[in-house]
Every structure is written in C-alpha cells, then in structure tokens.
Amino acid sequence: MFHAILLIKCVLVVVFLLLHITGDPTAIIAGPDATADDIVRLRTLMGFDQPLWVQYGKFFLGAVQGDFGKSFEYGESALALVFEHLPASFELAISAFVLSVVIGVPLGCLAAFRENSLFDRSFIGTTVFVQAVPDFWLGIMMITFFSVHLGILPSFGRGSWTHFLMPAFAASTYHLARLGRLMRSQMLETLRQDFILTARAKGLPETMVVMGHALKNSAIPIVTVMGLDLGILLGGTVIVETVFAWPGAGRLVVQAIANRDFPVVQAVVFLLASVFVLINLAVDLIYAYLDPRIEYS
Amino acid sequence: MMEDTRILGSYVHIGAMERAASLLSSLRRDWSALLGVFIIVAVVAAATLAPVLAPMDPYEQSLSRTLKPPLWSDGEHIFLLGTDHLGRDFLSRLIYGSRVSLIVGAFAVLLSGGVGLIVGLLTGYFGGKVDLVMMRVADLVLSFPFILLALATIAIVGPSLTVLIVVMSLRIWVIYARVVRGEALKIRGMEYVQAAHAMGGSHTRIICRHVLPNVMAPVIIIASLYLGRMIVIESGLSFLGLGVPPPTPTWGGLLSEGRTHLYNAWWVATFPGLAITFTVWGANLLGDWLRNVLDPRLRSL
Numbered sequence: 300m301f302h303a304i305l306l307i308k309c310v311l312v313v314v315f316l317l318l319h320i321t322g323d324p325t326a327i328i329a330g331p332d333a334t335a336d337d338i339v340r341l342r343t344l345m346g347f348d349q350p351l352w353v354q355y356g357k358f359f360l361g362a363v364q365g366d367f368g369k370s371f372e373y374g375e376s377a378l379a380l381v382f383e384h385l386p387a388s389f390e391l392a393i394s395a396f397v398l399s400v401v402i403g404v405p406l407g408c409l410a411a412f413r414e415n416s417l418f419d420r421s422f423i424g425t426t427v428f429v430q431a432v433p434d435f436w437l438g439i440m441m442i443t444f445f446s447v448h449l450g451i452l453p454s455f456g457r458g459s460w461t462h463f464l465m466p467a468f469a470a471s472t473y474h475l476a477r478l479g480r481l482m483r484s485q486m487l488e489t490l491r492q493d494f495i496l497t498a499r500a501k502g503l504p505e506t507m508v509v510m511g512h513a514l515k516n517s518a519i520p521i522v523t524v525m526g527l528d529l530g531i532l533l534g535g536t537v538i539v540e541t542v543f544a545w546p547g548a549g550r551l552v553v554q555a556i557a558n559r560d561f562p563v564v565q566a567v568v569f570l571l572a573s574v575f576v577l578i579n580l581a582v583d584l585i586y587a588y589l590d591p592r593i594e595y596s
Numbered sequence: 597m598m599e600d601t602r603i604l605g606s607y608v609h610i611g612a613m614e615r616a617a618s619l620l621s622s623l624r625r626d627w628s629a630l631l632g633v634f635i636i637v638a639v640v641a642a643a644t645l646a647p648v649l650a651p652m653d654p655y656e657q658s659l660s661r662t663l664k665p666p667l668w669s670d671g672e673h674i675f676l677l678g679t680d681h682l683g684r685d686f687l688s689r690l691i692y693g694s695r696v697s698l699i700v701g702a703f704a705v706l707l708s709g710g711v712g713l714i715v716g717l718l719t720g721y722f723g724g725k726v727d728l729v730m731m732r733v734a735d736l737v738l739s740f741p742f743i744l745l746a747l748a749t750i751a752i753v754g755p756s757l758t759v760l761i762v763v764m765s766l767r768i769w770v771i772y773a774r775v776v777r778g779e780a781l782k783i784r785g786m787e788y789v790q791a792a793h794a795m796g797g798s799h800t801r802i803i804c805r806h807v808l809p810n811v812m813a814p815v816i817i818i819a820s821l822y823l824g825r826m827i828v829i830e831s832g833l834s835f836l837g838l839g840v841p842p843p844t845p846t847w848g849g850l851l852s853e854g855r856t857h858l859y860n861a862w863w864v865a866t867f868p869g870l871a872i873t874f875t876v877w878g879a880n881l882l883g884d885w886l887r888n889v890l891d892p893r894l895r896s897l
Contacts, residue, residue, distance in 0.1 A: 306739045313740070317748055327752055424628070427884065431877035433828045435835055436851060436869030443858050443865065534741025538832045542855075552744065553836055556751040564748050568740075576739045 303580045310572040314565050315358050319351065328371075330559050362569070368562035372555070377562035381548055381570050387457055388547030391540065392532035394463055395470035400525060403475040407482025408514070414487060422483070426476040438469035438542040455544035466543040470536045474528045481524055485517045492516070519589045526582030533578065534571045622889055629885030635878025643694040652685035654692045654845055666863050678863045689845040690867055696839070696846040697875065700760050701826040705819045708765035712772025713815055719773070720780025721803055727777070734770040742767050743832070750838045757840055764829060768822050772815060779811045813890040820883035824876035831872050847872050 318324045325342040326333070333341070342348050346357065361367065367377040410422040445465065446454035453462050489495065490513055498508045537549035544550065548567050555563035623629050642649060666678040666686075678686050719727040746763050753759050783789060783806065792802050833839045834848025842849060847868040854865025 306736060309736050310739065313736075313745075317752060320749070320752055324752075427628075427880055428877055431824060431828075431880055432873050433831060433869065433876075435832060436865075436872065439851070439855055439858070439865050440869065443862060447858055531741065534744060537743050537747065538835060541836060549744075552747065556747060556838075561752075564751065568744055568748050571744055572740050575741050579739065
C-alpha cells in the first residue's frame with residue numbers, strides 16, 4: 300500500500316518533468332506560430348520563469364487537490380475533462396478484457412487437455428499469428444469489411460452494443476492470444492504434477508481432477524497475467540480508440556497532443572498511470588490470497 | 597547431445613561450434629522456425645536492397661495517376677500494388693517503409709539490451725544499495741502505461757528516428773535487467789563462481805568469464821521476442837503521426853494515409869498492415885524457437 304502511494308508520487312514527478320524535458324516548455328505550448336513577444340508574455344503568465352522547484356511545488360499542491368490547470372482547448376478543468384472521458388475508456392477496456400478471458404482461457408485449457416491434437420496445433424499456430432496482428436490495422440480491416448462493404452456495423456462512435464463489437468474485439472486479440480497460450484502451457488505444467496497423478500490414482504472422475512485440482516492450481520500465474528493485461532488495456536487502448544473515434548481518454552489524449560493542450564495530457568497520463576498502479580496492487584493482493592505462501596511485509 | 601543442450605541451455609560451457617551446429621540442426625526440423633527465418637531474411641533484404649528492389653522512386657509524385665488500383669484489379673502494369681493519394685508507387689513506398697520499422701525495432705532492442713544487460717549484471721552480481729535503487733526504478737518504469745508515456749514524450753520532444761529508439765528503449769531495458777539480474781544472482785551462488793573467486797579471480801574476470809556467457813541466452817531470447825512488439829509499437833506511433841515524419845515512408849504512416857481512403861482505395865490500408873503482420877510474425881516465430889531451444893523456462897515473456 301505504501302509502495303503504491305510512493306509510486307503514484309513518482310508518477311506525479313514524471314508527469315511534471317515531462318513538460319520540462321526540453322528545458323523551456325513555453326515554446327512547446329505556444330506552438331510554431333508564436334512570435335518572440337508572445338513567448339515572453341506566456342512565460343510570465345504560466346510562471347515558467349520561476350525556479351523549477353517552485354513550479355513543481357505549485358504543480359504538486361494543485362495536483363493533490365485535483366487541479367491540473369484548465370484545458371487550453373475547452374477552458375474547463377483538465378481533470379474533470381478526463382473524468383468525463385474515463386467511463387468510455389473503461390467500458391472498452393473491460394469488455395476487451397472480458398472477451399480475452401472468456402475466449403482465451405477455455406480455448407487454452409482445451410488445447411492443453413488435447414496436447415498435440417490437431418486442435419492443439421492449430422491453436423498454437425493461430426495464436427502465434429494473431430499476436431503479430433496490430434490491433435489498429437485489424438480495426439481498420441474490420442471497418443472496411445463490416446462497415447464499408449457489408450454495412451452491418453457502425454464504424455465509429457459509442458452508443459448501442461453494436462458499437463462495442465469491433466473496437467472490443469480489436470483491442471482484445473493480442474491479449475486473447477497471449478492469455479490463451481499461457482493458459483495452455485500453465486495447464487500442461489500443472490497436469491504433469493504429482494498431485495494430479497494422485498487425484499487420478501484415487502479414482503477421482505476426470506472432471507473433478509480438472510475442475511478441483513488442475514484449474515485451481517493453474518490459476519495463480521494466470522491471474523498475474525490477467526491483471527497485467529487489464530492494466531495495459533485500461534492504460535492504453537489509445538490507438539484503437541482513435542481508429543474507432545471512441546470518445547475515451549485515449550482519444551482525448553491524442554487530440555490534446557495535436558492541440559498542444561498539455562494540462563489535459565498531464566492529467567490523462569497521471570490518472571491512467573495511477574489506475575495502472577492500483578491494478579498492480581490489486582493483483583499482488585489477489586496473488587497473496589490465492590497462494591498463501593506469499594507474504595507481504 | 598541435442599537433449600543436453602536443450603535442457604541445460606546455459607549452465608554448461610559447450611563449444612561455440614558445437615552449439616551453432618545443434619541450433620542449425622534443430623532449425624532444419626522446425627518448419628515454423630524456418631518460416632520465421634525466411635520472413636526476417638526477406639524483410640532485411642528488402643530494407644537493405646530497397647534502391648535496387650523498388651521499381652520506382654518512392655517520393656515521386658504525380659497528380660495524374662493518384663490512387664491507381666493494384667495490377668490484378670484493373671491496375672496499370674507499372675504499378676504492381678497501385679499508387680497512393682499523391683500518385684506515388686505504393687510497392688516502392690512499402691519496400692522503403694521496411695527500413696524505418698527495422699531500424700527502430702533493431703536499435704531499440706539492441707540499445708535497451710545493452711543497458712539492461714549491464715544494469716542486470718551489476719545489480720545481480722553485487723547486490724546492495726545499487727540493486728535496491730535500480731529495482732525501484734524498474735518498478736517505476738513498469739508502473740506507467742507505456743504507449744501513453746511514449747505518446748506524451750514524443751509529442752513534447754518532437755518525433756525523430758533517435759527519439760523513437762530512445763523512448764522505446766526506456767521501457768524494455770527493464771525487462772532485460774530483471775531477467776539478467778535474476779540469473780546473475782543465481783550464478784553468483786554457484787560453486788564454480790566461488791571457486792573462481794577463491795582462486796583469486798577478480799570481479800571483472802568472473803563477470804566476463806562466468807556470468808556473462810550464462811546470461812546471454814535470455815538476452816537473445818528477449819531481444820528476438822521484443823523485436824516484433826517494438827515494430828508494432830513503432831507503427832502505432834507512426835499511425836498516430838508521432839513516428840518518423842513524412843515524406844519518409846513508414847508502414848504505420850502509410851496505414852494512416854489509407855484510413856482516409858477506405859471507401860475508394862482498399863489497398864492503401866491493407867498492404868502496410870500485411871507487411872507489419874508478417875514481419876512481426878516472422879520475428880515471433882524466430883523468438884519462440886530460440887526460447888524453446890535455449891531456455892524454455894522463459895515462456896512467460
């Protein structure tokens with residue numbers, strides 16, 4: 300818990316420094332069309348002429364009160380703007396996550412139960428290939444096929460459940476394939492353990508062996524991977540959101556970057572990184588619950 | 597012999613020739629690895645021989661021949677894969693596009709590999725405060741959603757080839773460092789290392805002679821497995837307009853141009869995506885094979 304708070308503090312420092320990497324953020328914010336006069340005025344207006352630590356102090360005090368400054372583009376609080384866009388992102392991330400678990404885990408188990416069968420081999424072949432397909436390209440190809448040619452699915456935006464199908468699937472494929480493969484190899488390893496042999500030897504029906512012993516013991520490493528996947532999805536369906544014009548935080552940040560709206564960029568990076576840290580904390584806790592041998596001091 | 601190298605992977609010193617021979621013989625029996633090698637060799641050849649292979653100048657525009665379809669769907673015979681919205685030959689742009697992807701991918705993997713290897717060796721072998729600090733730094737790096745941080749950094753610093761390579765290396769050096777550290781920690785406690793130490797071997801000698809050769813397998817595996825990821829991320833950034841700036845052709849950039857022509861020019865978005873997919877597939881097949889041969893324990897990477 301303490302560790303997580305420390306990490307979030309570090310995240311804050313990085314988010315602050317981000318704007319100062321090049322030394323003077325004024326020119327970056329002002330953009331290429333600004334005159335020298337504009338830049339001087341903006342510098343005093345934004346307080347960039349003050350020492351770095353004073354600026355950080357102000358930034359930190361603002362940030363802990365939820366104030367990242369006002370969006371240059373929309374005039375409202377940057378943090379509030381991000382909060383408005385978060386639900387859409389989370390909706391997409393969670394549906395992609397659910398999709399990858401619901402499809403990846405059972406298929407991976409099935410492949411493991413029938414090791415070296417035709418199904419198993421095509422499963423491995425397909426997942427290796429699917430992991431190589433870039434999600435944004437898959438999204439574009441799906442739009443070309445389902446929206447442009449067939450005209451059966453909406454190509455952009457958020458609304459009914461049909462809007463979900465393509466973005467969620469596109470965002471999930473990589474994670475689905477990876478999770479499936481890991482599930483398969485984990486299950487194979489578990490099935491080779493002595494306690495599975497014991498369970499079979501004492502005459503337990505195969506379904507009990509699988510449900511009661513194999514699945515439970517394969518779960519531990521898989522939960523970690525699932526947690527990481529969820530974190531990655533929550534923190535970055537940026538490109539898929541852009542492809543499908545999904546009104547989430549990822550698309551917001553891409554637009555904010557194009558508009559040089561840096562308070563919004565900082566707020567998005569901070570919020571999503573915090574979510575990422577919290578998810579990792581949750582994974583650690585679940586891990587400790589599933590495997591009591593692990594202790595956290 | 598074959599089985600021995602498979603299981604031990606690292607802990608036993610095997611002659612370099614012998615090892616190369618056993619690698620080759622296992623490659624010959626593994627068609628998916630062969631396919632991976634074939635794809636990667638083809639892409640590398642396309643990138644290096646681009647001026648020879650490309651049928652036309654990838655920058656030459658002509659407004660009289662914009663968005664011509666590929667040869668097989670009513671196209672003109674000189675444009676095998678058609679032309680883009682500025683009338684540039686698409687096949688030539690695609691061939692030249694492989695350069696950016698490969699350079700960024702390969703250099704990112706090498707740069708981060710070098711940094712990660714050194715950090716991992718030092719922290720794992722010496723431990724102590726440096727170790728503690730480095731692992732905290734690693735935690736911090738891993739606590740950022742990577743794409744987001746890359747986007748923000750590039751937006752502020754400005755996109756260029758070097759920036760792309762450095763930004764992408766910022767993330768994966770941690771993966772090398774962690775694995776190498778774990779291995780170095782384990783090897784440090786081995787009897788032969790203690791023996792070398794007792795015989796008066798210096799730290800430098802022990803690290804170079806005993807630890808380094810034993811951590812090379814995971815480094816090679818990570819490099820090959822992450823090459824594909826790096827190529828995907830690079831093309832994603834280019835797709836968002838944060839890659840190497842135009843008019844230099846990049847696969848991600850070509851793809852984003854194609855996005856505006858989905859209704860009238862399917863090929864512009866289709867071929868760059870296919871190029872990315874097959875290159876990454878090749879790299880992954882190669883990486884999987886290297887892992888299975890060198891160190892199967894690393895399957896979670």
